[in-house]
Amino acid sequence: MNELETKIRAEAERLLSEGLVDVVIAFRQEDAPLHPQPAFFTQVEELESLTYNGMCANNLANYLTRYPQETRIGMVVRGCENRSVNALIVEKQHTRENLVLIGIPCEGILDWRRIVALTGENVLSVEEKDDSVIVHTRENTFELLRIELLHPSCQRCLHPNPLSADILLGDPKPEGDPHLMRLRIEALENLSLEERNAWFRHEAERCIRCYACREACPMCYCTECFVDHTEPRWTESGVTPAGMQAWHIIRAFHQTGRCTSCGACERACPMDIQMTYLTDKLNLDMADTYQFEVGMDAETQPPFATLTLDDKNRFIAQGK
Amino acid sequence: MNYRLPKKVLIQTLNAWAEQAEVFAPQKREGYAQFLPWEAGNELLLDEPHNTRFPPKAFFLPQSETLLTYNRKLSQLEMPALQISQRIIFGIRPCDARAVALLDTVFATADNPDPYWQTRREQTILVGLGCSEPATTCFCTSVGSGPFDHAGLDALLTDLGEAYLVETFTVRGEALFANLASANANDAEQAGTIQQQASALLEPAFTTDGLKEHLDQIFDSYLWSEFAQSCLGCGICTFLCPTCFCFDIVDEAQRDERVRNWDTCMFRVYSLEASGHNPRPTRAERTRQRFMHKFSYWLEHADQFGCTGCGRCVRYCPVGLDIRAMIRKAAATPSEAVHVN
Numbered sequence: 117m118n119e120l121e122t123k124i125r126a127e128a129e130r131l132l133s134e135g136l137v138d139v140v141i142a143f144r145q146e147d148a149p150l151h152p153q154p155a156f157f158t159q160v161e162e163l164e165s166l167t168y169n170g171m172c173a174n175n176l177a178n179y180l181t182r183y184p185q186e187t188r189i190g191m192v193v194r195g196c197e198n199r200s201v202n203a204l205i206v207e208k209q210h211t212r213e214n215l216v217l218i219g220i221p222c223e224g225i226l227d228w229r230r231i232v233a234l235t236g237e238n239v240l241s242v243e244e245k246d247d248s249v250i251v252h253t254r255e256n257t258f259e260l261l262r263i264e265l266l267h268p269s270c271q272r273c274l275h276p277n278p279l280s281a282d283i284l285l286g287d288p289k290p291e292g293d294p295h296l297m298r299l300r301i302e303a304l305e306n307l308s309l310e311e312r313n314a315w316f317r318h319e320a321e322r323c324i325r326c327y328a329c330r331e332a333c334p335m336c337y338c339t340e341c342f343v344d345h346t347e348p349r350w351t352e353s354g355v356t357p358a359g360m361q362a363w364h365i366i367r368a369f370h371q372t373g374r375c376t377s378c379g380a381c382e383r384a385c386p387m388d389i390q391m392t393y394l395t396d397k398l399n400l401d402m403a404d405t406y407q408f409e410v411g412m413d414a415e416t417q418p419p420f421a422t423l424t425l426d427d428k429n430r431f432i433a434q435g436k
Numbered sequence: 437m438n439y440r441l442p443k444k445v446l447i448q449t450l451n452a453w454a455e456q457a458e459v460f461a462p463q464k465r466e467g468y469a470q471f472l473p474w475e476a477g478n479e480l481l482l483d484e485p486h487n488t489r490f491p492p493k494a495f496f497l498p499q500s501e502t503l504l505t506y507n508r509k510l511s512q513l514e515m516p517a518l519q520i521s522q523r524i525i526f527g528i529r530p531c532d533a534r535a536v537a538l539l540d541t542v543f544a545t546a547d548n549p550d551p552y553w554q555t556r557r558e559q560t561i562l563v564g565l566g567c568s569e570p571a572t573t574c575f576c577t578s579v580g581s582g583p584f585d586h587a588g589l590d591a592l593l594t595d596l597g598e599a600y601l602v603e604t605f606t607v608r609g610e611a612l613f614a615n616l617a618s619a620n621a622n623d624a625e626q627a628g629t630i631q632q633q634a635s636a637l638l639e640p641a642f643t644t645d646g647l648k649e650h651l652d653q654i655f656d657s658y659l660w661s662e663f664a665q666s667c668l669g670c671g672i673c674t675f676l677c678p679t680c681f682c683f684d685i686v687d688e689a690q691r692d693e694r695v696r697n698w699d700t701c702m703f704r705v706y707s708l709e710a711s712g713h714n715p716r717p718t719r720a721e722r723t724r725q726r727f728m729h730k731f732s733y734w735l736e737h738a739d740q741f742g743c744t745g746c747g748r749c750v751r752y753c754p755v756g757l758d759i760r761a762m763i764r765k766a767a768a769t770p771s772e773a774v775h776v777n
Contacts, residue, residue: 146756146757147758147760148753152756154665155666174754178668233467237484237485237572238485324671324675325671326672327671328670352688353697354686354695354697355499355500384668384670
């Protein structure tokens with residue numbers, strides 16, 4: 117058990133035993149060593165299985181919308197999760213007063229695919245020690261560099277520290293370098309139209325439409341997704357190029373001003389499809405055009421959800 | 437009949453087959469193993485301890501396929517000509533071949549065969565590669581199969597180091613290898629040892645004695661809500677599953693086609709009825725359905741589990757739901773511990 121895990125457990129125990137929350141949402145170690153499981157603790161006795169490490173890959177804010185507003189929730193949040201929670205509060209999906217955010221300054225999520233690519237599939241355990249990660253497989257032991265295993269979204273992370281946690285456990289981490297995300301997007305933008313189209317199609321058309329990206333995303337909480345509408349039908353439902361392209365492009369656009377670039381969508385994808393380049397581009401546009409960054413507080417509406425009479429697009433005021 | 441296939445002639449064997457038929461073999465693309473058309477000069481990927489990421493059921497039940505085209509003006513329907521050339525799938529793992537055999541009980545029934553499935557099945561030869569080193573996520577031996585199961589296969593290879601021992605089970609399997617020298621007693625004995633060692637590597641993941649009866653008893657258990665808490669409700673486990681076969685039929689009216697697409701009980705809309713009623717309204721009922729179908733209902737229609745232990749759902753579940761652990765939990769759940777609505 118690591119020190120952070122002990123602290124989280126103690127906090128969770130305090131919140132539950134003092135009756136301050138109804139449930140603590142965190143992670144627990146189940147059988148799969150590469151995939152700790154989102155867990156929902158309601159009893160102190162259950163906390164023994166609570167875990168926290170670099171393999172905890174899900175965005176826990178995803179589970180917030182499963183509870184009624186009245187449920188008092190304690191939740192472990194890293195930088196991105198805290199911002200997702202803020203964005204959800206802005207969208208009135210939960211009441212801030214009913215949340216206790218246990219903040220963890222984040223060292224970045226380890227990408228299980230990178231680990232498996234280096235060590236093979238038969239991973240038995242993953243141990244983190246300072247800057248290295250020790251992976252025990254059935255056949256071997258590997259000592260790998262943490263920095264080389266970080267999920268791409270975490271490499272580009274801007275805000276690893278929770279912004280509005282009620283309790284902060286661990287020392288704050290340095291902020292990320294905003295150029296990293298920009299460089300990647302610019303590299304794509306500098307491609308020719310044909311090359312960009314080829315890139316987009318190559319990624320989108322490997323899709324198997326399992327919608328893991330949607331289900332892993334805290335902001336995809338619509339009761340009925342546009343792809344599930346039958347009257348009218350917005351897209352083809354099969355794995356046709358048109359259907360898959362429509363899914364990828366519309367999913368991304370629905371995230372405009374709502375995505376925190378946490379990368380949970382890519383981490384969930386069973387086909388290793390890159391998709392954050394779409395949402396990251398939209399996030400840069402939001403920053404450049406509206407100086408807006410998602411979830412930096414729990415009050416500011418995203419630009420596309422905002423109506424003002426002094427909008428610089430005059431059509432509203434002029435009624436044309 | 438048993439043959440000996442020296443490894444140094446494997447590539448030329450595949451090349452020769454590729455002149456007569458469409459050959460698919462595991463190759464690495466996008467960073468993972470996939471069945472791709474074999475062409476001379478390609479690189480084979482046979483040393484992964486597990487199967488391809490995408491299940492080979494798609495060779496027989498494509499994720500999307502046009503069942504009919506129609507002409508509204510003329511009120512005419514037409515079934516597309518299924519021009520499937522002879523195909524050889526080389527290197528399919530026994531779990532995936534067994535899954536195809538299981539799906540025959542659904543799509544190749546005597547009284548009502550599915551012509552799309554049937555045509556593809558008849559045109560496809562399955563040459564399996566047994567698993568000398570099953571992965572830690574594999575559990576075939578726990579569901580009545582094994583790393584050298586030959587259900588569904590025309591031939592099965594066992595890696596002997598310098599060569600493969602080829603066991604053939606059908607006439608068309610035999611025809612593929614008939615020009616090879618027969619295996620000797622020594623080869624067969626070595627293969628037997630390798631096969632036994634592989635099975636021994638797989639410790640039983642759970643016991644299946646009385647599992648079905650127990651599951652039927654805990655249908656109303658709180659357990660399903662517990663599983664559903666972390667479940668995302670995505671389609672990974674079912675789409676990557678080699679035995680899941682549910683589909684949805686839609687009309688792509690813009691091109692006058694009636695299309696069959698894979699569907700999954702994990703989706704809310706799967707069981708949503710036209711009236712708006714959903715008999716499986718929450719993830720709990722949907723998680724239970726996936727589970728019960730494989731470990732209870734399959735036994736009723738085919739007397740087999742609808743799971744071959746391939747391990748894909750274990751490896752790719754984004755929230756670490758391991759079906760082996762789920763079964764152990766279900767088995768440990770007392771049947772009187774029911775959830776009262």
